[in-house]
Amino acid sequence: MLKIEHLTKKYGEKKAVDDLSIHISPGEIYAFIGHNGAGKTTTIKAVCGIIDFNCGEIFVDGASVRQDPIECKKKIAYIPDNPDIYDFLTGIKYLHFIADVYGVSKEARGERIHRFADMFELTKDLAQPVSSYSHGMKQKLAIVSALIHEPSLMMLDEPFVGLDPVASHTLKQLMRDMCRSGGAIFFSTHILEVAEKLCDKVAIIRNGKLVVSGSMEDVKGDTSLEDVFLELEGKNA
DSSP, X not given: OEEEEEEEEEETTEEEEEEEEEEEOTTOEEEEEOOTTSSHHHHHHHHXXXXXXXXXXXXXXXXXXXXXXXXXXXXXXXXXXXXXXXXXXXXXXXXXXXXXXXXXXXXXXXXXXXXXXXXTTOGGGTTSBGGGOOHHHHHHHHHHHHHTTOOSEEEEESTTTTOOHHXXXXXXXXXXXXXXXXXXXXXXXXXXXXXXXXXXXXXXXXXXEEEEEEEHHHHHTTSOHHHHHHHHHHHXX
């Protein structure tokens, strides 16, 4: 579903991502772990076509992000850690705007908006302007908007920040359901306990370089993901 091959992204002389390769198959939930500034967000934005990169290649379901960016974006949903949503729109108008961008039919969008907004207890607030929303409500709206076109790959950057426990549980269930249907999920998080329980595979990145990757069980062994991460951070300090 997602192949990142020898990705390198520079800002001036600094390599934010350095020769990174990660493969994610359909049905997998893949955690992307690292300290602040490790290169996680840069990688995610490169996959989504938001920023260009210097070397390497990225493929989404066989299509090249560089050569066929529109086709790739049709298959991707991206939820940033701090969603930028048009404050002057109401929630429902924003969702219809996103549905228009992806060419979702009126019948399909109506059913999906109703279903997902209900799941996140957002339906009663959709008539209100986004400017009146709390951070958590904006996060919920961003999640609902990401699901409208039924993406095959979801890219999430700290998706649980700002969500209440019920919404977090709902999102986890949706992530599992999506992968059972053949989709794939790649997400960064600092909540290592969530990653350990939720994810099939994990990659740990430090200073732009991949430190370790593999199945969650192989990476953590008889210890915890937190212990592994802290040990790797200590070795590279």
